[in-house]
Amino acid sequence: MSAKTRATLERERIEGFYTARRITELYLHPVQGKFDAVHLKEINRRIFQDLPKAGYPSLKPGEYRQAVPPHQDWVKERVMEGISVPSVVAYSAMDDKAIGQLNQTLDGINLTALSALSTENFSQAMGQLYAQLDYIHPFPDGNSRTLREFTRSLAENCGYELDWTRFNIDKHGRNVLCIARDLSVNLLALPHLRDHRTTRSVTLMLDQFAENRNMPDLLRDAIRPSRACAFEEWKEDEAMAAFPELSGAYNILQAAGAYGLRKFPEDRSQREEFIASVRMKIQRSLDAGEVPQGNTYRPA
Known part of the structure; x- marks a missing residue:
């Protein structure tokens, strides 16, 4: 392995060590700004801020x-x-x-x-x-x-x-x-x-x-509406607290539950299958960026 290759690998190792931590910090505490040039530069500065002191003084994070x-x-x-x-x-x-x-x-x-x-x-x-x-x-x-x-x-x-x-x-x-x-x-x-x-x-x-x-x-x-992710992954009270507009989706789901109980009073597995199908339809609407509205369930 040449000296140049060793130096490149060492730079990648050091850079990866520091930047991974800074990117995690940004995920938890993003840069607040207007998504303009100042904002973009600050993100670059924060990610690479440690490298000048880590042996690469010529690097100028946040500069074009x-x-x-x-x-x-x-x-x-x-x-x-x-x-x-x-x-x-x-x-x-x-x-x-x-x-x-x-x-x-x-x-x-x-x-x-x-x-x-x-x-x-x-x-x-x-x-x-x-x-x-x-x-x-x-x-x-x-x-x-x-x-x-x-x-x-x-x-x-x-x-x-x-x-x-x-x-x-x-x-x-x-x-x-x-x-x-x-x-x-x-x-x-x-x-x-x-x-x-x-x-x-x-x-x-x-x-x-x-x-x-x-x-x-x-x-x-790679892109999904945040409320769609919340509907799929969170408990109802948590999702509603973050996204009140999901009320229609949960109202429809609740009404569908009542309908399923009337339709299949003796068959729990069929009720669960029915509710899962309704939930899947709501999920598809949310994933598309739509916000289901209503207080009742109308079977197709």
Whole structure:
């Protein structure tokens, strides 16, 4: 093993040790802000705040990376587990135009409008937002961890849960996420590339992974309304305390219980099966972003 490889592995070990703790802290106590540039920078600063004192004084957490020299592109090559073809991804030049684009994207975040979207449309909006911010790639390092926390907290503020951990269970999940991210970023990068060699590499990557899912599509698997999660996982009193709008869902469930008792007075197992089917229908409505209303149960 070369000295350079050993140094890289040691950096990854130290970085992983400190940042994992800081990300957990952010999960418990998120940065409070307006989801603007200041907010984004503060998330990056908090995640990487320990590294300058841990032997990497040149690292400046919370500061943007330097602009790329003219006629050059900022490109990374990613080697994924079990996949022989590397993924080449290109990012913005992080020049004044890119910073302006970053500010415009962040200023366009409207929590009220996002909160009113269905689950499908919210997933699309979050996938597009993530791809745009990832293409700009404002920081020298740690953009993915920063953006995951930024979008997770944003989703939470809009009444949704964005579970990034589902993509880190195994190498397949990690690869699916990497490919979706790089596909979406490269589509945004392609019109702005400066070097014909980068254009060729990015075009090849888009062709090689064309059949894979992009970020807006992928996030449909990771986003659910918070109230839907509460209805599924919490006790009724806890869910109602956090989400009073669930009253209609529980009223329907209670009415269905009374109907089931009349319909199947002597068959407990059939009643339980019936109630489970009603609960599943309510759950599907909640997962779609709908809020069931009513005080009675009407059989189909």
